[in-house]
Amino acid sequence: MKALMLGAAAALLASTAVQAQMKPEEMVETRQAGYQFMSWNMGKIKAQVIDGKEPFDQAKVAAAADVIAAIANSGMGSLFSPDTTTEQLGDKTRLKPEFFQNLDEAGRIGKQFNTAANQLASVAKSGDQAAIKKAFGDVGASCKSCHDKFRAD
Amino acid sequence: MKALMLGAAAALLASTAVQAQMKPEEMVETRQAGYQFMSWNMGKIKAQVIDGKEPFDQAKVAAAADVIAAIANSGMGSLFSPDTTTEQLGDKTRLKPEFFQNLDEAGRIGKQFNTAANQLASVAKSGDQAAIKKAFGDVGASCKSCHDKFRAD
Numbered sequence: 001m002k003a004l005m006l007g008a009a010a011a012l013l014a015s016t017a018v019q020a021q022m023k024p025e026e027m028v029e030t031r032q033a034g035y036q037f038m039s040w041n042m043g044k045i046k047a048q049v050i051d052g053k054e055p056f057d058q059a060k061v062a063a064a065a066d067v068i069a070a071i072a073n074s075g076m077g078s079l080f081s082p083d084t085t086t087e088q089l090g091d092k093t094r095l096k097p098e099f100f101q102n103l104d105e106a107g108r109i110g111k112q113f114n115t116a117a118n119q120l121a122s123v124a125k126s127g128d129q130a131a132i133k134k135a136f137g138d139v140g141a142s143c144k145s146c147h148d149k150f151r152a153d
Numbered sequence: 154m155k156a157l158m159l160g161a162a163a164a165l166l167a168s169t170a171v172q173a174q175m176k177p178e179e180m181v182e183t184r185q186a187g188y189q190f191m192s193w194n195m196g197k198i199k200a201q202v203i204d205g206k207e208p209f210d211q212a213k214v215a216a217a218a219d220v221i222a223a224i225a226n227s228g229m230g231s232l233f234s235p236d237t238t239t240e241q242l243g244d245k246t247r248l249k250p251e252f253f254q255n256l257d258e259a260g261r262i263g264k265q266f267n268t269a270a271n272q273l274a275s276v277a278k279s280g281d282q283a284a285i286k287k288a289f290g291d292v293g294a295s296c297k298s299c300h301d302k303f304r305a306d
Contacts, residue, residue: 030193036186063226070223
């Protein structure tokens with residue numbers, strides 16, 4: 001368990017180091033762009049599969065799920081460094097400093113999110129609406145899990 | 154040719170109508186988020202394949218190319234409506250009103266961009282660096298083509 005925790009933390013810090021050349025503000029803007037674009041695509045799936053506000057269009061749901069998975073798989077961990085929290089940047093970000101005191105937990109949630117996003121993309125290709133609904137819920141739950149722990153109100 | 158032009162324009166306007174419920178500012182922010190996140194991923198490929206500033210890592214290049222293709226395929230046309238140009242929104246956007254007077258041209262460039270982005274994702278999976286370099290250049294050229302015509306300085 002200790003090794004697993006250290007492993008996740010080390011992976012997160014290693015990926016952080018790669019993007020050391022980005023300014024803190026750039027990291028924040030880039031990760032926010034990723035989340036905003038994922039959110040738009042989550043909204044499209046929600047409107048079609050959960051709320052029924054728009055007719056179900058399998059190709060559009062699959063395209064939206066592909067965006068979420070691709071962004072989730074893009075190595076966003078490298079956009080999180082300890083100098084990019086509310087402590088240094090005030091209201092430019094909502095990332096609590098606690099994130100870096102709980103890197104094992106952050107890494108675990110991040111991994112859950114990736115798994116859920118890949119599952120959503122996979123079932124969206126199949127077009128099975130019940131499976132899409134379930135996978136969409138799992139993605140949303142992993143988003144919320146991180147927000148509850150590490151995002152300022 | 155006329156039919157083709159009308160076809161592209163009609164497709165663009167139809168996709169615009171779907172997102173009629175978004176506010177103009179939201180459309181601008183969402184499309185900017187998509188472009189910014191694509192730009193980050195273009196930068197990663199450039200550093201590895203064009204500039205050689207970072208060692209070539211096929212998995213990372215493929216992940217970055219997947220982001221660009223997924224965003225390109227996400228129906229961004231729906232984030233462009235005639236009330237979201239510099240004319241209405243000043244410096245909140247760089248989209249020139251000319252875009253909507255040349256929808257056939259805009260549609261043609263958009264289609265080129267999609268084709269190039271999908272090609273980049275395809276060759277990135279193969280790991281052939283020469284092919285990646287060529288496809289990366291084609292994506293960049295289609296970005297520039299739209300910027301030159303429809304983006305304010």
